[in-house]
Amino acid sequence: MLDLFRYDAKKHTILAAGQVAPDADRCVQCGICVYNCPVGIDVRAHAWRGEPIIHEYCLTCGECVARCPRGALRFEKTDLFSKKK
Amino acid sequence: MKYVIIGAGVAGIAAIEAIRSVDHSGEITMIGDDPHGFYSRPGLAYYLSGELHDKTLYPRTAEQYRKMNFRYLKGRVKNIFREGRQLQLEEGQLISFDRLLIVVGAQAIPLDVKGSHLEGIFKLDHLEDAKRILKHARRGRRVIVIGGGITALELAEGLLARKMDVHYLLRGNRYWNSVLDEQESKIIEGRLQEEGVTLHYRAQALEILEKNKRVSGVRLADGKTLKCDLLVYAIGVRPRIDLAKQADLKTERGILVDEYLQTNDPNIFAAGDVAQTYDPSSGRFTLSSLWSQAREQGFAAGLNMAGRRAAYVKSTPFNVTRLAGLTTTVIGTVGSGCTDEDLVGIARGDSETWRLLPDIIAAQEGFDVNRMRLLIGEKRLLGAVVMGDQKLSYPLEKIISESIDISPIREKLLNSKLRISDVIAEFWKNLNLPKRI
Numbered sequence: 008m009l010d011l012f013r014y015d016a017k018k019h020t021i022l023a024a025g026q027v028a029p030d031a032d033r034c035v036q037c038g039i040c041v042y043n044c045p046v047g048i049d050v051r052a053h054a055w056r057g058e059p060i061i062h063e064y065c066l067t068c069g070e071c072v073a074r075c076p077r078g079a080l081r082f083e084k085t086d087l088f089s090k091k092k
Numbered sequence: 093m094k095y096v097i098i099g100a101g102v103a104g105i106a107a108i109e110a111i112r113s114v115d116h117s118g119e120i121t122m123i124g125d126d127p128h129g130f131y132s133r134p135g136l137a138y139y140l141s142g143e144l145h146d147k148t149l150y151p152r153t154a155e156q157y158r159k160m161n162f163r164y165l166k167g168r169v170k171n172i173f174r175e176g177r178q179l180q181l182e183e184g185q186l187i188s189f190d191r192l193l194i195v196v197g198a199q200a201i202p203l204d205v206k207g208s209h210l211e212g213i214f215k216l217d218h219l220e221d222a223k224r225i226l227k228h229a230r231r232g233r234r235v236i237v238i239g240g241g242i243t244a245l246e247l248a249e250g251l252l253a254r255k256m257d258v259h260y261l262l263r264g265n266r267y268w269n270s271v272l273d274e275q276e277s278k279i280i281e282g283r284l285q286e287e288g289v290t291l292h293y294r295a296q297a298l299e300i301l302e303k304n305k306r307v308s309g310v311r312l313a314d315g316k317t318l319k320c321d322l323l324v325y326a327i328g329v330r331p332r333i334d335l336a337k338q339a340d341l342k343t344e345r346g347i348l349v350d351e352y353l354q355t356n357d358p359n360i361f362a363a364g365d366v367a368q369t370y371d372p373s374s375g376r377f378t379l380s381s382l383w384s385q386a387r388e389q390g391f392a393a394g395l396n397m398a399g400r401r402a403a404y405v406k407s408t409p410f411n412v413t414r415l416a417g418l419t420t421t422v423i424g425t426v427g428s429g430c431t432d433e434d435l436v437g438i439a440r441g442d443s444e445t446w447r448l449l450p451d452i453i454a455a456q457e458g459f460d461v462n463r464m465r466l467l468i469g470e471k472r473l474l475g476a477v478v479m480g481d482q483k484l485s486y487p488l489e490k491i492i493s494e495s496i497d498i499s500p501i502r503e504k505l506l507n508s509k510l511r512i513s514d515v516i517a518e519f520w521k522n523l524n525l526p527k528r529i
């Protein structure tokens with residue numbers, strides 16, 4: 008119970024700081040990201056469209072970022088108040 | 093309007109998306125001869141190494157296809173009749189079209205060595221090839237790998253991951269000499285050897301040896317023989333231009349298309365690996381075998397088929413891949429100008445542009461696994477090879493592809509006392525482009 012709570016707290020800090028963003032040009036749709044996503048998000052479909060993974064189940068655990076053999080995924084800052092995207 | 097697309101690869105899928113973005117009612121038919129339909133071809137390497145399941149290779153669900161609203165026909169196109177705007181499948185069925193897109197890709201160039209018909213010899217084009225290889229990939233058995241470029245290495249590493257005894261034959265004295273420089277080749281070779289691959293330099297296979305109709309080894313040019321249980325090769329790819337040739341469309345090494353991806357027949361388009369497209373950076377018509385370029389070309393072709401005039405400008409060739417476990421990015425023109433003895437045509441994940449020897453200076457830095465090589469022109473960067481740490485590969489890709497003026501840092505890049513990575517990082521920071529973390 009306590010562990011679960013801690014995990015959630017950690018998740019929130021990360022979520023506030025960033026999200027996973029793909030670079031469509033680098034992605035070859037191999038599916039390693041999907042294969043390794045612990046919550047089964049279709050990361051590859053986001054990568055095809057070049058859209059960041061904004062998904063209620065995303066833990067921003069970084070599995071997909073670390074496993075992508077093409078460096079197509081990265082963490083991006085989500086500073087709502089920044090003018091730069 | 094009747095659109096017909098021959099080939100169910102990434103160029104074809106992108107074309108359907110493009111057509112549907114402007115024409116919701118036209119009839120689209122896609123014809124493909126691969127029993128597995130559309131899947132990630134580059135992903136085959138990771139299927140081979142066991143990093144993913146074959147089911148993972150399919151990017152789309154049946155539901156997603158349904159939404160794209162097209163008809164899929166399994167079959168092989170045998171003839172194109174331009175006059176009657178019809179094509180014929182192998183089984184004889186005729187299909188008519190108003191606009192046709194040829195996206196049939198490229199195929200592995202067969203080994204031209206005595207004995208290459210024997211059982212136990214494989215290439216890696218399709219999912220079926222990968223499945224066949226895996227069926228024979230038994231732990232402890234010996235496999236000989238022949239060829240160059242990325243695919244040969246992926247075969248070597250994939251089979252090493254399957255615990256095979258991997259022997260890699262190189263004709264010359266280093267790996268991928270047309271794209272990598274000497275030090276880069278050495279880094280890759282060193283890592284392969286560390287992982288357990290046995291490299292054989294100046295090793296040209298003259299004959300494949302047989303035992304009970306199966307491969308049992310190779311005889312090399314120096315007279316030695318090397319035993320093996322399996323032989324895999326990747327010596328380059330060749331666009332499938334037969335259909336286009338029969339239909340009297342203009343071809344060279346690929347199907348020649350203009351900037352609208354149009355062939356010499358205004359109703360017929362070509363894109364992807366099969367197309368030979370205009371490359372503004374060299375002023376020539378070149379071939380590539382790159383996933384992202386195939387996608388871009390397919391998309392542009394689809395728009396043009398649907399009546400939009402969308403000029404395609406070949407992007408800077410770019411590939412990120414893993415060579416001997418080391419993430420490596422190749423951008424723009426980086427070639428050594430040498431011809432690669434291990435490759436006959438271009439390789440998968442390769443572009444002819446990379447080969448051109450730019451008349452420029454190379455600055456380099458790095459040691460062991462983090463290495464960066466830049467090819468510096470008068471005013472802009474023409475190419476880069478980034479190995480290991482990839483932090484700067486994204487900035488470099490933008491600086492190269494957008495021809496950003498580097499005159500303010502040119503002197504610094506050539507100053508051997510400064511680290512080129514620092515110079516690039518500083519320059520990028522001041523360019524005021526999106527921030528990464």
Ligand SMILES: Cc1cc2nc3c(=O)[nH]c(=O)nc-3n(C[C@H](O)[C@H](O)[C@H](O)COP(=O)(O)OP(=O)(O)OC[C@H]3O[C@@H](n4cnc5c(N)ncnc54)[C@H](O)[C@@H]3O)c2cc1C
Nearest residue numbers: 099101102103125133168169196197364365381382383441
């Ligand atoms: C093992 C491997 C590794 C690769 N690695 C990389 C990489 O690292 N980076 C990169 O950018 N690219 C890589 N590629 C290349 C990339 O996959 C291709 O550039 C891309 O798939 C080209 O897409 P396409 O749509 O033009 O053709 P293809 O994907 O080849 O699709 C063409 C389809 O048409 C079908 N077809 C052919 N003839 C007919 C006919 N007469 N009738 C009906 N159907 C027909 C074929 O069976 C095939 O399914 C790799 C490819 C392979 C095989």
